Amino acid sequence: MNNNQIIAKIFNEIADALEFLGDNPFKIRAYRTAANVIEGLVEDISVYIQRNEKIYGIGEDLREKIIEFLRTGKIKKHEELLSKIPKGIFEIMNIPYVGPKTAKLLYEHFGVDSIEKLKNILETGALLKIKGFGLKKIENIKKGLELYQKLSQRFPIGEVYNDIINFKNYLSSIDGIEKIEIAGSFRRFKETIGDVDILILSKRDVSDDILKHPRIKEILAKGETKISFLYGLSNNKLIQIDIRVIDEKSWGSALMYFTGSKEHNIQMRDLAIEKGYKLNEYGLFKDEMYIAGKSEEEVFDKLLIQYIPPEIREARGEIELAKQFKIPKLIDFNDIKGDLQVHSRYSDGVMDFWEIEAEALKMNYEYVAITDHSKSLKVAGGMDIEDLLKRNEEIKKFNRNSKVKLLISAEVEILNDGSLDYPDEILKNLDLVLASIHNVKKDEDITQRYLKAMDNPYVDIIAHPTGRLVLSREPYKLNLDELFKKASERKIILEINAHYNRLDLNDLNILKAKQYGVKFSIGTDAHNRNGFYMMIFGVKMARKGLLTKEDVINSLSLIELLEYIKFCREYRIKQFASSNK
C-alpha cells in the first residue's frame, strides 16, 4: 500500500470507531469522504501538502492529521481509538446486517468482542434479552455471519465479466423486461467489483421470472422495487446481485443513482440542491414537480452541466469539469484499429496466425502486434534468435495475403542490468518493440533498469509498466515520475495492459503520465482466442484516465502507426547521437 492508501485506511478505521462510539454521523462522513478523496489522488498526498495545495474535503484538522502521519507514520487519534476498542469489534461490524448499533449492543450486554464470542452467544439464545432483538433479528445475524464467511471480498472485474453478460442475456429473454443496464462499479469500470447492480425497466412484475434462474442460490431481500440475491458464478464462488426495477420516466435518474459512485451521487445531489432542485432515483424535482429523469442526458442538461461518462463518476473533480464543459471526448472502442500485445504459438500463446487473424476480424481490426516473449523468459516459451527470425519470415509470408496485418513485434525482456534481451541488429528489424520486466528481486527498485533500457532507441513501448496484479501483487518499487519523464523525453509509449489481472497502467497512473505528455498503447496480452475481448477493458481504463483517441496509438491506421513508430525511433536515434557527441 502507498501513503494515500494507508491514510485512507486509517481514516476509514477512525470512522468505524467513531460510528461504534455513536459520534456525530456527519463527522464520520467527513472522515470517509476524506478517505475516498485521498485514495483518488493522482500524486502522493505529501506532494499536495508540500505545495500547500487545498484539497476539497480535507480541512484544517484532517490536514494536520495527514502531516502527523507523514512525520511519524501514525495518527494519535487512530492509535487511541484502536486501543480503546477491541479489534474484533471492527470485524463484527463487517458482518452483513450487523452495523455499529448492533455491535455496540452485543458488546455492552454480553461483552461480544470477537466473531468467536458472537458465534457462542448466538447458540445460547441469550440475545433475546436485549431490547430490540427478536427471533428474526437473531436469525439475521446468523445469516450475516454465514454470508461473511462464504462471500469473497471483491472480484477482479474480468473474472466475473462473462458470467454477468450471460445473466444479462437471460434477463433480456424475460417477457416484459424492456431495458437492462448493468450499473454500479461495473459500469464505472472499477478494477474490482464487490457486487453486481442491475437496473431493469419493466411494467410488469418480473421478479418471479428472474428468481427462476438456476444459479440463484439465496434471496437476501425482496421488495416492491428491488431484489437482492446470491448468484453462483462459473468459478463456483458466490456474488451478490442487486436488481432495481424502475419505470420509463425515471430510467435516466435511476441509472445515475445506481451507477454511482456514492460520493459522486452525493455531489450531484448537492449540486441539484444548490440549483433549487431535488435529485433522487425517481428524477429531478422542483417543489415536488417532476422536471427530468427519462434519460441521463436530460438530467445533466437540466442541471446545466456537461454529460459525465460513467467511467469518471468517481467524485474526483469530474463535476467541476462538467460545469465548465471541459470533459474531453473520451476514446471509444470504435476508435481502436488493432491490438498491440498478442502472443502466438512461437512463445507461450496457443494461436497460429490464421486464428489470430480470425479473431482480429471479429474485432474489426486492421492490425495485430505479435509480441512473443524473448529468449530469457524461458518459462513463457521465450524465442531464441533463430526462432524469432523464422517467425518473422512466417509473419511476412502471412501478411502477403492477409486481411489483417500482423506487426513483427516482440515483448523483449529488460535484463537485470537494463540491457535488452536481443541485440540492436535484431531489434531494429522489428516493426514494434515492447520492452518489459518479468523478473524482479524482492524489494528491488526497477527505475534504473527502465531508464537504462529506454536509452535504447529501438524500445517503442514499455509494457505493463508497474507490474502490479489486481488483488494479488503490489506494483514494483518504481519512481513513476522518472519513468514518465523519460518516456516523454524519449517518445516512448506506455502500455495500458488490458488483461483484467493487470490493467497496468491503471486510471490514476494514466492521469499522472498524461501530465508528462506521453502517449499510450493498449494491448490485451491475449494468449488464446478468448483473450481479445479484453480490449474493452483497456479502453475503459483509458476512459477512466480521461484519454482521448489522440492519446492512444491504437486509434492510428496501420500506415499512420508505422509512420509514427518510425518517427519516434528516428527522434530517439538523433537524440542519442547528439548526446554522444
Add this chain to the structure above:
DNA sequence: GCCGTTTTCGGCCCGACTGTTTTCAGTCG
C-alpha cells in the same frame, strides 16, 4: 469535520427493505 457568491454557524443525499415498532431505527443501496 467540512464548507461558504445571503461567510464562521448551521446544515450536511435520499430512499428501500426489514424487524420490531405502532410510528421508527437500523442497515444497506
